[in-house]
Amino acid sequence: MQRRDVNRLTGAYLTQANIAVGKILTRPIQLGRPLLSNLLKAPTIIRRGQTITMLARQSSFEVRSMGESLMDGAVGERIKVRNRRSKRVVEGVIAKNGIVFVN
Numbered sequence: 001m002q003r004r005d006v007n008r009l010t011g012a013y014l015t016q017a018n019i020a021v022g023k024i025l026t027r028p029i030q031l032g033r034p035l036l037s038n039l040l041k042a043p044t045i046i047r048r049g050q051t052i053t054m055l056a057r058q059s060s061f062e063v064r065s066m067g068e069s070l071m072d073g074a075v076g077e078r079i080k081v082r083n084r085r086s087k088r089v090v091e092g093v094i095a096k097n098g099i100v101f102v103n
Contacts, residue, residue, distance in 0.1 A: 012037040042074035045098055053099045054081055054092060067100065 023040040092102035
């Protein structure tokens with residue numbers, strides 16, 4: 001960490017180191033350069049072809065099913081998955097625990 005004059009900086013630079021924890025750089029940066037938020041991405045936690053748990057929730061019930069990921073993805077990303085039983089392809093959002101929430 002270094003102190004910088006923010007009046008000279010442009011872009012969405014990070015002001016707190018904890019924002020970068022657990023993230024991956026999308027490209028190399030030079031030592032001493034400010035770290036910009038658009039240079040960071042969440043790590044991939046689901047890989048294409050991986051068996052995943054799909055979860056659909058309504059107000060008073062939930063349905064779980066096994067599926068296959070058709071895309072790589074990180075927490076919060078929308079990916080396509082195929083239901084193992086019905087072979088139907090749906091989209092869902094990856095949760096922190098690797099479960100894919102479908103609509």
